[in-house]
Amino acid sequence: MITLAPRTAPRSVRAALPDVFPVRSARSADAAALAALSQPFVRSGALRARSLSLYVADAADFLVVDAPDGTLLGCLGLSVHPAGAGAGRGASGVLYNFCVAPGSQGRGLGAGLLTAALVRANSRSLTALFTATTGSGELFRRHGFAPAHVAAAPPTWVDSLSPDRNSRILTRSL
Template structure:
């Protein structure tokens, strides 16, 4: 795991694209990955290629996890858990008190890691307003202890 760099933007976009095509992730332009590269933690494979990523965006004292993906051949290997643990540690280091995410999938990994369903109104307002109601995503949250 490492923090992403601006020059990872094209690879972040390429990693995310197949998940956006299936509707698992929202479509995001390359410009977003370039501008927000510092939000991301990435997992690299033995050949140096990015195999997973997770963004953490701060909203006052809360954080929002977004664009979480792991390449299919690494799913089930623990990579997603390690990315989530690293993002949680980053949030604690930044003194955030809660984490939120939205998922159209089962959310099993989040639920196993202390997240629970919440009403979108409990989430940071600007982020909650940006959710696409057509995606029918569930909002999950986790309080962070100091």
């Protein structure tokens, strides 16, 4: 487990926050909570819709942050893609379904989840991480990500992207 401290907040807000937010691996029992946390972002178009069965199947991909009452405050998936034949590089990872509950944004939870994902990626000896974003990508850029050409990304992941979303691909070497 990795812990992260909340950003400095006004005293009235700090009093309601725990000293640290533990980041843990999700379990299949978290699937419904992952889907519920993601729904506002799906409705806004920031995330693709995923079925509950996908959250169950992919639960081990996710890192999550819990509120003291057990409610999920944030999540980030990391899928591993083996090196392609003749690619000349090792396995890479894809970060996906990154969200922090609207009432919990601005506290550093997203940065903590991203940092934990980088630690996990390094522990799995991945050579690069990729993500697709329809937003600014500012948080990713602050963590060393830069725009990438589609040809550099895992082909199976690229094929799953919807061209209608106009996502930009970002990468970071590890």
